Amino acid sequence: MGHLITFEGMDGCGKSTQARLLTEVLAAKGLDVVLTREPGGSPGAEEIRQLLVEGPPERWSAETEILLFTAARRDHMEKIIRPALERDATVISDRYVDSTRVYQGAARPELRALVDQLHDAVIGTDPDLTFIIDMDPAEALKRGLDRDSGEHRFEEMGHDFQDRVRKGFRALASDNPDRCRLIDGNRDVDAVARDIFRIAERNQ
Ligand code: TYD
Numbered sequence: 284m285g286h287l288i289t290f291e292g293m294d295g296c297g298k299s300t301q302a303r304l305l306t307e308v309l310a311a312k313g314l315d316v317v318l319t320r321e322p323g324g325s326p327g328a329e330e331i332r333q334l335l336v337e338g339p340p341e342r343w344s345a346e347t348e349i350l351l352f353t354a355a356r357r358d359h360m361e362k363i364i365r366p367a368l369e370r371d372a373t374v375i376s377d378r379y380v381d382s383t384r385v386y387q388g389a390a391r392p393e394l395r396a397l398v399d400q401l402h403d404a405v406i407g408t409d410p411d412l413t414f415i416i417d418m419d420p421a422e423a424l425k426r427g428l429d430r431d432s433g434e435h436r437f438e439e440m441g442h443d444f445q446d447r448v449r450k451g452f453r454a455l456a457s458d459n460p461d462r463c464r465l466i467d468g469n470r471d472v473d474a475v476a477r478d479i480f481r482i483a484e485r486n487q
Contacts, residue, residue, distance in 0.1 A: 284368050284369070284371065285315075285367060285368040285369075285370070285371045285372045285373050285374060286368075286373045286374070286411045286412070286486075286487075287364065287368060287374045287376065287379075287408065287409075287410045287411050287412075288305070288373065288374070288375045288376070288410065288411065288412045288413070288414070288483065289375075289376045289377075289378070289379040289381065289410040289412075289413045289414070290302040290375070290376070290377050290378065290413075290414050290416065291378060291379070291381045291382060291385070291413055291414070291415045291416070291452060291455075292415055292416035292417065292418070292423075292452060292468065293418070293420060293423050293424075293445050293448045293449055293452065294423060294424070294445065295422075295423035295424060295425070295426035296416040296417070296418050296423050296426075296468045297416055297418075297426070297468050297472065297475065298377060298378075298414070298416045299320070299377050300472060301414065301416065301466075301472075301475060301476060301479055302318060302320075302375050302376075302377040303318065304472075304476045304479075305375060305476070305479055305480065305483055306318040306375050308480055309373055309375075309483070314372075314373055315367075315370070315371070315372040315373065316372065316373045316374075316375060317363065317367045317372050317373070317374045317375070318375050318377070319359070319363055319364070319374065319375070319376050319377070320376060320377035320378060321352075321355065321356060321359060321376060321377070321378040321379055321382065322335050322336070322351075322352055322355045322356075322378070323355065323359070324355075324359040324363050324364075324376065325358050325359045325361075325362040325363050326362075327355075327358040327362070328355035328356070328358045328359040328362075331351055331354055331355035331358070332355060334351060335348065335351055335352065335355070345387055345390050345391040345394055346394065346397075348387060348390075349383060349387050349394060349397060349398055349401065350401075352382075352383045352387070353383065353398075353401045353402070353405060353406070356379070356380065356383075356406055357405050357406060360406055360408060364376070364408065365408070368408070376410075379410060379413075380398075380402050380406060380409075380410075381410075381413060381415075381452070381455055381463075383398050383402075384398050384399070384451070384455060385448055385451035385452050385455060386448060386451075388451055389444060389447040389448050389451050390444075409462070410462060411462070411486070412462060412464070412482070412483065412486050413459070413462050413463045413464070414463075414464055414466055414479055414482070415452045415453075415455065415456045415463055415464065415465050415466065416466050416468040416475070417449065417452065417453060417456075417465050417466065417467060417468055418449075418467070418468035418469045419469055420442060420445040420446050420448075420449050421442065422469065423445065423468075424441075424442060424445050452465075453465065464482050466478055466479060
């Protein structure tokens, strides 16, 4: 079986750039690497993504949102992640189940157990290594809103929500020290990337 490496953190933390840089370095070493993302990553899951990231924040209830994220992840797992792991590839996913734990858990803490139950029931595959990029929410929010992607549903939830998301990711990192590495994202891209490469190399 290959390796599943995930990147997590609040909107605008730079995880997508870091996921791409790590992919490039590992590919240059001759590894079979698949870079993917959530919500989305497979054609079916990308369709579900549009339902999730567009429209007003109150479009879906927290329960519906958890089911949609999990449905998207199941398709992504079946079509992209599992086949790649079975051929011994390294899969790098820009967000995965920890985003559901933290974002949907930040919105409705009592639903966190449901996220874990659904993950165990229909996904099952845990990452081997998770990079959690931690940074100042005000700075991250500014970066996120600067990018004009039209996908602002979560970013529009504002500063308090991003602050809860940050705390959620930090708690997740300390609860899962074997798999999670908290990375200081308040630095230039190269400094963050160097830390990530070093850790990924040690975990090969
Ligand atoms: P993403 O595409 O990673 O946005 P960005 O590249 O701007 O960071 O994710 C879109 C939004 O969906 C983001 O605000 C986080 C949120 N999200 C959840 O709330 N739960 C989830 O399970 C996932 C995967 C993402």
